[in-house]
Amino acid sequence: MQSFRTEIENPIVEKDIIELEKKIRLFKEGKVDEERFRSLRLARGVYGQRQEGVQMIRIKLPYGKVTGDQLHRIADVSDEYSTGRLHITTRQDIQIHYVSLDRTPELWADLEKSDVTLREACGNTVRNVTASEAAGIDTDEPFDVSPYAHAVFQFFLRNPVCQEMGRKFKMSFSSSDKDTALSYIHDLGFIPKLKDGVRGFKVLLGGGLGSQPRHADVIYDFIEVEQIVPLIESVLRIFDRHGERARRMKARMKFLIKDIGLESFLQLVDEERKALAYQSYPIETSGFDLDLSKVGLKVPNVNIADVAPYEEWLKTNVIPQKQEGFYAIGVKVKLGDFYTDKARKLADLVKEYAGDEIRLTLRQDILIRHVRKELLPFFYSELQELGFTELGYNSTLDITACPGTDTCNLGIASSTGIAVELERVLKDEYPEYVNNQDVTIKISGCMNACGQHNMAHIGFQGMSIKANKLVAPALQILLGGGVLGDGKGRFADKVIKVPSKRGPDALRFILDNYKSNAEENEDFLKYYDRQGEKYFYELLKPLSDTTNLTEDDFIDWGHDEEYVKAVGVGECAGVVIDLVATLLFESEEKNNSAEESLAQGRWADSIYHAYTAIVNTAKALLVAEGLNTNSQASIIKQFDEVFVETGKFAIDGSFSGLAYQIKKNEPTQHFAESYLKDSKAFYHKADQFRKHEVES
Template sequence: MQSFRTEIENPVVEKDIIELERKIRLFKEGKVDEERFRSLRLARGVYGQRQPGVQMVRIKLPYGKVTGDQLLRIADVSDEYSTGRLHITTRQDIQIHYVNLDRTPELWAELEKSDVTLREACGNTVRNVTASELAGIDPDEPFDVSPYAHAVFQFFLRNPVCQEMGRKFKMSFSSSDKDSALSFIHDLGFIPKIKDGERGFKVMLGGGLGSQPNHAELVHEFLPVDKLIPFIESVLRVFDRHGERAKRLKARMKFLVQGIGIEAFLKLVEEQQLALSYQEYPIEVKDFEKDYDALTAEVPEVVIENEKGYNAWKTTNVVKQKQEGFYAVGIKVKLGDFYTDEARKLAALIKKYASNELRLSLRQNILIRDVREELLPYFYQELSALGFTATGYNTTIDITACPGTDTCNLGIASSTGIADVLEDVLRNEYPEYVNNTDVTIKISGCMNACGQHNMAHIGFQGMSIRQGKLVAPALQVLLGGGVLGNGSGRFSDKVIKIPSKRGPQALRALLDDFKSNGKEESFLAYYDRQGQKYFYDFLKPLSETDNLVADDFVDWGHSEAYVQAVGVGECAGVVVDLVATLLFEVEEKLENAKIALAGNQWADGIYHAYTAFINAAKALLLAENVKTNTQAGIVKQFDELFAAQLGLEGTFAKLVYQINENEPTESFAKTYLEEATSFYKTVDAFRKKQLEDEVTK
């Protein structure tokens, strides 16, 4: 690590990277528990993949924004540490695969030279804050949400409130009432509004996909922008304290809201107000204002030889901006995969002829912004040379798919393979869908819905199916989901399970029936009118398994017989805490609190001390095999089992919950840290005596 420590200008980032290198070394020496080490590396964007011995590294790109220099840096890193392939996710990240664990600190340090981070791209943290790729240029937007998404990203990065939650936490910012950032499926979703000349957000809370999708609930029709970050911090504090931690499938915030009810949840949110870092948090927007008059690059001479192709491309892939005379150019990136040589050419193009910025989209595409109208022919020529002018950006033919069994531990069946085939079916047999935006198709390799299959008009979920003792890859067909706008949406119905190799037949059957029996209505209206059983009945012949042939037992994109091999997923960062490791981490929390107080960060110091209280109490409870599902439960159970034994004055709850009863002042922060330190010493001594007594028995 010495070779790059001095090259990182930000001491906080440098410390973070050095800590990762140190924990890797301790893990390999057997001094750090594997499960706790997993939690640490996940919070640094390092994710185990399906193939043993290598890692997937997720690069966190808030609201999908990438500059030319950042794209060049990512390309260099991918070539040096990975395979040169870049994968765009449905959360506007970039993933690279087959990375050696030992080299991840070095990789991270290289990225930080261009202000690109891995921090909290995975694990039980605030994940990448997403936003509509049109934010800032959308003709329908009340205002640009980019500054607000960026402020949220910055405020909660490394924030002690959200480092070790029970599960991941996702937020999105839509640019308009069209809700293209899908607020209804997020833990928190924001839609911009203007009321009496003031900026604010409509707020949706508690949404999610996965095996049990849940529509977010409306909690604010209008939240002023200065209240945005305080409200989010309050929600995160409640989720951290009351969210489930032991049962992974019940640990997302949607289950907490369902369990206690939205009114009780919001009451808990209100109770956090006194302890917040800020009661109001103004957000600066000037840095996001561009001088469009300065974008005056000379227009190269271009001769368009394929006028038909150029016009088709302009129809589906070029978007008029709200800035007069400027356009955005959409690049349909098949399955979200592109390569470093293409990335470098894109970087050069946007640096010279646009505003040196592109945005990655929620549909795994690229949007180049701020292109003058007279430069469109040149962009078509240059993008054609890269193979980046395929029509159908954000249309039916633009299929979303997760990596599935290619690299993911949880993949059951190939999602990329079937997506590739279905796109060929659409392009070759149903050309009318190249321009269609009424129907979306999404595919996931398992029930976790990273491909968002259960909110699509037509969705497919990877599964398996049996014929006697043989197992074949399969697809669950889902129908009837979609975005309705302004915070509303609907989830798909599970219709029928079919062998994967019959996926193209199912798509043909659906589109042909829609063409024959749809009454000049939307696909959703057609689905509602016909009803779920109607589709089950006409797709049922495709579900039969007594007539499977050899090819049905080979998944799309593979040549060998299908083997169902599902590993342990890491996306949630669920870990098994050992007592010794927890007590060791209490010391780290206390040290973090001291550092925060030295920097006059009173609220951060208080929260680090709070976490030290909780982890110390949890350690003793785990030593007694007591379940510790929530932080609130830990406090209650500790009082019942240990408060008297440790000779605490008053209850543990009264001691810990001072955090809610005091403003984050210097005086309280110092007192609270002293009490947390004293409590840890008491717990540590008690635990050592327990171990001594066990030895002498």
């Protein structure tokens, strides 16, 4: 691994990559527990896939922004370490598949040469910070949210507060009240507002999808921009401390709020503010406004022979920017998959003739920004050669689907296969939906909703169904979800389950019924509400009959072999199985990190590392007793009850008094030094206690 280490200029990044390489080696030597290793690699964007022996790599691209050079770098990496295919996710990341674990440190090092990271793209961390792809060019936006999304990404990357939480944490920034970044389904969602000329955000907390979707609560109608980073840190600290850790399915923020109540949660958040390094955090916004006077000055001559398709493309795929004379071009990317040869040509195109950036979208597409009006014919011609002028950007035809059983361990039925077939049906039989943006179709391969199926007007969820002692692939059909704007949205109803091969007929039944019976100017959601869930259940009920299945019904879309339900162990921030020795070892590492932060003058970071070491150490002794430790708060409480109050483990005062110094003191140098000293002393005493217990 020596050949690439010296090429990385950032010592923090270099240390990260060396650590990954070291842990891979220790894991293969049997010196690191498999579950602990899984936690570490997930936090470095390395995710096990359905096929044994290879990894999916998730590349973290804050708010979906990618420059021409970065796209070239990603393409080079995909060719070198993978198959040349790039997959855009619904969180504006890029994934590449079939990567050898041994090569992941080298892959990461290559990406970092163009300031692209894998860090915290997976795992129990702050995931990619998403934003409306039109941020900065949106004609309806109060201001550009890109600088704020970027600042949040930077502040919490490698931040000790959010490295080993009970579950993942997701944030979004919408560009306007249209809420195209879907604030209501996020742990924290932000919608920009202007109040008397002052910039701020409407803030929503505790949303989520999955098997139990929850609409986020509005916690602020307006908070000034300087307050968003302190607010986020306070929320993360409380989530880290009180969030569930033993029961993975109950570990998201939405369940914590349900358990303790929104008011109590916000009180804890407010009480935490004293411990923060920043009571206010100004965000730099310069450098985000492109000098458009220098963009796209060269206009090649282009002759478009067939004008009609070009004019249709202008209507469906070209969007006016708020910058006069400039346009954005939407590229519909089927299932989010495109290849490195096209990626390189696209990178060169935007670098030379546009604003040298693309934004990946939440619907797995590409938005090219800052294109002069006079360059639109040229872009059409160039994109047409790449196969990137297909109509229907952001339309009903633009179906969102997760990878499903193609590569994901949790996939139950093929989401990509049915997506391809539904798109074919729409193109051939319902051309009026090519430019319809009022109906969305989304598909997930399982209940985890990576394809966001339960917030779509028409959603499909991969399932299985039994018939004559055999198992066939199936689809749960959901109806009535959608984005309403300004932080409001609705979740779809689970209407009925049908065999997968009848999914296209289900879509036909729904669209034909809507066309025949909708009142004038009645949109789909109003029509659904008027008719009701039971009406659609009866409409689709004939398709659910399993007494008349054919051989074809037992073969999933996109496959030629009989369906087998094979669900593996999911790695969507899976909860770690803890070993006592490993926990104590990690406590020692955390204290070392606290020492490093202290030496660098980062008092708040040092304090949080020391706090984590204290809690980990206590957890180790509780685990040794066979006790459940489902949150940091419960660890602190139990340690007092089991060890301190019984006299089994002597300590001055209470353990809660020791641990909770973190929320009662400002992050000064004096407190950081004192707290680290306490943490080390507690670790040393616990280590000796454990050795005595083992030996006796």
